[in-house]
Amino acid sequence: MRKLMLYGLYGSFAVLAAPAWPEAVTSAPVGQSSTARAADGDAKRRFAGTWKLLTIERLGSNGDVLAPLKPPAFGSPNPVGFIVYDAAGYMGVTIMQSGRQKFRGAQPTPEEAKAALLSFTSYFGTFSVNEAEGTVTHHVQGSLNPNNTGTDLKRAFELSGNRITLKPPRGADGIQSRLTWERVPDLPKLSAYQRQLIGFWKQVSSDRKTFDGKVVRTTPGRTGFLIFTAAGHMAVHLMDPDRKRYAAAQPTPEEAQVALRTYGSAYFGPYEVSESERYEVTRQLGTTTPGEAGLAVRHLEFVGDNRVILKPPPEVLDGKLVQGFVNWERVTPPLRPAQ
Numbered sequence: 001m002r003k004l005m006l007y008g009l010y011g012s013f014a015v016l017a018a019p020a021w022p023e024a025v026t027s028a029p030v031g032q033s034s035t036a037r038a039a040d041g042d043a044k045r046r047f048a049g050t051w052k053l054l055t056i057e058r059l060g061s062n063g064d065v066l067a068p069l070k071p072p073a074f075g076s077p078n079p080v081g082f083i084v085y086d087a088a089g090y091m092g093v094t095i096m097q098s099g100r101q102k103f104r105g106a107q108p109t110p111e112e113a114k115a116a117l118l119s120f121t122s123y124f125g126t127f128s129v130n131e132a133e134g135t136v137t138h139h140v141q142g143s144l145n146p147n148n149t150g151t152d153l154k155r156a157f158e159l160s161g162n163r164i165t166l167k168p169p170r171g172a173d174g175i176q177s178r179l180t181w182e183r184v185p186d187l188p189k190l191s192a193y194q195r196q197l198i199g200f201w202k203q204v205s206s207d208r209k210t211f212d213g214k215v216v217r218t219t220p221g222r223t224g225f226l227i228f229t230a231a232g233h234m235a236v237h238l239m240d241p242d243r244k245r246y247a248a249a250q251p252t253p254e255e256a257q258v259a260l261r262t263y264g265s266a267y268f269g270p271y272e273v274s275e276s277e278r279y280e281v282t283r284q285l286g287t288t289t290p291g292e293a294g295l296a297v298r299h300l301e302f303v304g305d306n307r308v309i310l311k312p313p314p315e316v317l318d319g320k321l322v323q324g325f326v327n328w329e330r331v332t333p334p335l336r337p338a339q
Contacts, residue, residue: 043129045087047136050231051164051181053081053095059167059176066175071099072119075177080286082268083181084227084235085127088332090200091138092227094235094268095121096286103290108260110253117256120288122266123148124225124237134158136166142223144263144288146243186230190335193275196302198335201226201328203238204307208322211314216322222264226310226328228271230335234282235268263288273300280310298326306330 058066058075069076074097081095097119103112123143129136138153155166162183170176190198203221210216224238240262246255267287273280278300284293299311310326 043131044089046159047085047129048087049085050184050229050233051083052184053079054180054182057178059178061174072097082233082235084229086200086332089126090332091127092124092225092235092237094266094286100290108257110257113260114251114253114256116288116290117144117260120144122237142237142239144266146245146259184231184233187232190230191275194273195335197228197273198230199228200331202331204327204329207325208317209325210320210322216317232270234271236265238265239263260288305334
């Protein structure tokens with residue numbers, strides 16, 4: 001089995017077996033019958049899980065499949081993406097197109113920012129299913145595209161076996177996208193420690209302290225989710241509040257630069273945990289910044305059932321070596337062992 005050699009946060013080496021890369025609660029409306037609530041819950045459970053993107057196809061007005069676009073446009077070949085639905089009603093999606101170009105400098109130019117923004121999809125929120133209508137609606141709480149924040153995105157769906165297809169409404173040009181996803185199976189054995197981490201988490205605060213315990217910086221939690229799934233996949237969606245919308249449907253390069261900067265962290269990939277060493281490692285498959293994918297390693301500290309503190313590697317801040325403490329609070333119920 002392939003191994004990952006990681007340099008520990010405090011100077012020791014640790015070896016992890018690399019994973020075999022496996023690949024919201026919305027309240028019932030007032031007056032909704034118990035039968036309707038049960039049906040809604042059953043529909044959410046059918047969707048619940050981790051889904052890997054297989055293809056994005058473009059359909060013409062008569063339903064024929066059109067030629068794919070040139071990378072990195074949406075609908076070009078070989079995208080990488082995952083969508084996570086939770087039985088409690090929360091969701092998050094990330095899609096990265098192929099052929100994205102790295103920034104030439106430390107910060108993107110407006111034109112580079114626009115290219116990066118238009119070749120990466122990331123949003124999060126809750127979802128509801130209308131099985132009679134054959135639609136699923138994503139109630140977007142936050143999105144890389146600020147114009148989508150606070151909107152409802154309805155998709156026609158077909159769910160069959162381990163595959164689901166989603167079709168957004170046709171665009172102004174009459175073209176419709178068809179996205180096909182395949183369910184990623186849950187890992188066969190999950191320890192109690194892994195189960196502690198699985199679910200949707202919201203950020204409470206982020207602190208940086210010197211090693212003698214002095215707080216040098218504290219920032220409030222950002223809007224979004226940290227997601228760990230039973231399939232061994234994770235994703236991060238974090239953004240600043242009150243982001244500015246585009247003046248039109250498409251951003252100017254300058255608007256894209258601001259949107260990319262204020263969305264902050266967004267990446268996804270498979271993860272593993274080490275209970276003995278108390279840390280988590282993610283192999284990033286995609287990030288908002290082109291070419292930035294790598295390994296993310298964080299020590300874990302659980303505080304009861306509903307809090308976890310992630311501690312990234314120490315960093316130098318204002319000439320001092322400091323340790324970060326990112327505090328998260330559970331949003332979805334803990335994963336219980338199968339009966």
